[in-house]
Structure formats: structure tokens, C-alpha cells
Amino acid sequence: MDRDAIFPAEPADTVSGTEDAAPARHAVTILVCSTCRDETGADAHPRAGALLAADARRAATGDDIRIRTVECLGNCKRRLSAALLRDGCWSYVFGDLGPDSGADLVAGARLFSTATDGLIPWRGRPDSLKRGLVARIPPLAFTKDLP
Amino acid sequence: MDRDAIFPAEPADTVSGTEDAAPARHAVTILVCSTCRDETGADAHPRAGALLAADARRAATGDDIRIRTVECLGNCKRRLSAALLRDGCWSYVFGDLGPDSGADLVAGARLFSTATDGLIPWRGRPDSLKRGLVARIPPLAFTKDLP
Numbered sequence: 001m002d003r004d005a006i007f008p009a010e011p012a013d014t015v016s017g018t019e020d021a022a023p024a025r026h027a028v029t030i031l032v033c034s035t036c037r038d039e040t041g042a043d044a045h046p047r048a049g050a051l052l053a054a055d056a057r058r059a060a061t062g063d064d065i066r067i068r069t070v071e072c073l074g075n076c077k078r079r080l081s082a083a084l085l086r087d088g089c090w091s092y093v094f095g096d097l098g099p100d101s102g103a104d105l106v107a108g109a110r111l112f113s114t115a116t117d118g119l120i121p122w123r124g125r126p127d128s129l130k131r132g133l134v135a136r137i138p139p140l141a142f143t144k145d146l147p
Numbered sequence: 148m149d150r151d152a153i154f155p156a157e158p159a160d161t162v163s164g165t166e167d168a169a170p171a172r173h174a175v176t177i178l179v180c181s182t183c184r185d186e187t188g189a190d191a192h193p194r195a196g197a198l199l200a201a202d203a204r205r206a207a208t209g210d211d212i213r214i215r216t217v218e219c220l221g222n223c224k225r226r227l228s229a230a231l232l233r234d235g236c237w238s239y240v241f242g243d244l245g246p247d248s249g250a251d252l253v254a255g256a257r258l259f260s261t262a263t264d265g266l267i268p269w270r271g272r273p274d275s276l277k278r279g280l281v282a283r284i285p286p287l288a289f290t291k292d293l294p
Binding site: 072134142143146 | 176178181200201204214215216217219220221222228230232238239240280281282283284285287289290291292293
């Protein structure tokens with residue numbers, strides 16, 4: 001299983017404009033599939049995905065973390081899904097989440113917000129965001145032309 | 148299973164500058180996981196992913212389709228993987244591919260290149276890109292704020 005440690009680090013895109021020792025924070029978007037059903041597959045509303053979006057919003061209070069929804073991330077085989085997105089960084093999709101995974105998503109987003117290599121750090125990542133990794137897509141600048 | 152038909156169409160970003168009836172084509176990138184192993188999990192080189200990248204390049208000859216590689220798309224549970232990317236459109240990850248899936252990826256990229264709603268059309272998509280859909284991520288402009 002990927003541990004996100006393979007890809008070489010890219011130059012940091014952080015901006016350090018103060019004497020503050022705190023790392024620069026960048027906006028991260030948590031994108032929740034609002035149409036995802038729970039493990040029973042029931043059509044009941046609110047859907048498990050909508051509950052997860054609300055749970056993430058509660059957990060993100062006070063953070064520079066946006067919660068948005070989308071109708072289907074195409075990951076229906078791995079059930080309840082969400083993505084973590086940050087400009088210029090890798091995009092991540094996670095599955096096998098629950099309606100109460102909001103705090104885990106926010107913890108992952110906080111880690112992501114201060115990353116300097118475009119990746120969500122593996123260390124400190126909630127277990128659900130290790131086991132639940134479905135896919136990650138790099139920005140094109142991180143890819144290679146064929147030799 | 149998602150059929151990519153749920154999300155409402157966005158305004159087309161195509162540019163029609165001629166009298167030509169052919170639809171406008173946009174650059175599409177096929178991003179192949181060059182470190183993916185074959186179904187035996189063997190460490191032999193070239194890896195199945197590298198063979199798939201070469202197969203896609205052969206199939207794309209003459210097209211405005213870029214083939215690039217990356218080390219790990221994080222989709223190790225669904226074996227040999229590739230992504231299709233187009234600026235301003237959804238990003239797609241596919242798994243369960245083979246080293247000879249290059250023509251399918253190029254067929255999907257050609258469909259994508261003329262799409263006017265940001266999605267790879269379902270109709271005409273090779274079966275491997277229907278069954279093998281792992282996840283898709285929208286551009287943020289296609290997402291919704293929580294109500």
C-alpha cells in the first residue's frame with residue numbers, strides 16, 4: 001500500500017512573511033459526496049454523505065477549511081467518499097468513511113494545510129485516511145514526460 | 148454504479164472559431180502509474196505500468212494527447228491504474244487496467260477532448276473505462292457550498 005513516501009518533494013509553496021514560528025497555512029477544501037448511501041444502501045434522506053458533510057462542517061469550525069459537496073465522486077465501490085483538495089498539491093479521494101468521519105477529514109485537512117511538499121503527511125494522518133485511501137492525483141507539474 | 152449522468156452540465160468551454168463542423172478539441176493528459184505491477188505482483192522491470200504508458204503512446208500517435216507518468220496514484224487495491232485529466236474538467240482515475248489498455252485510454256481521451264460538459268461521455272466509452280472507474284474529482288467550480 002502506498003505510503004505517500006515515493007514521490008520526491010517539490011519546492012515548498014509556502015510564504016513566510018512574519019517572524020511567527022507557526023507554519024504557513026493554505027486553504028484546503030473537503031469535498032464530500034452528498035449522495036453516498038450508508039452501508040445498508042438505503043435511499044433514506046438525509047443521505048450518509050450529507051450527514052458526513054454536516055459533521056465535517058461542525059469539526060472545521062474556526063479553521064480555514066472549506067466544506068463543499070458534490071453529487072458522486074464515482075467511488076461507489078468503496079462507499080461513503082470524500083476528497084481533500086489544495087491548490088497546486090495532490091488531490092486525494094478517500095472511501096469507506098462513516099457519517100461521523102468529519103473530525104478525521106478535518107484532521108487530515110489541517111495536516112494538508114501546512115504541508116510543504118504537496119502531500120498529506122502520512123505521520124499523524126487518521127487511520128481512516130490511511131486505510132481509506134482510494135486514489136490520489138498529482139498536479140501536472142509533478143508528473144514526468146515519457147523518456 | 149455511477150454513469151456520470153448525475154451532475155448537471157456546465158457551460159461549454161469550447162471555442163468555435165471556424166466554420167468547421169468538427170467539434171473543438173482540447174488537450175487531454177493520460178497519466179499512467181509507471182510503478183504499478185502486473186497481476187502477479189512481480190518486481191520485474193519494465194513494470195506493467197511502464198508497458199501501459201508505452202502502449203498508450205503508440206496508440207496516441209497523431210493526437211493532441213499527452214502521455215505522462217507518475218510514481219503511484221495511490222490506487223494499489225485496484226491494480227494497474229491511470230488518470231485522464233483535462234483543464235477545467237473532472238479528473239478521472241481508472242484501475243483494473245492491463246499493459247495493453249493503451250488504446251482504451253486513448254479512446255477515452257479522444258471522447259474527453261471534445262466533451263462540452265466537463266465529463267467523459269458514457270456512451271462510446273470503452274468497457275474497461277466503465278468497469279474500471281475508481282474515482283472522479285470535479286473542478287471546484289462544479290461543487291456546491293453547504294446550504
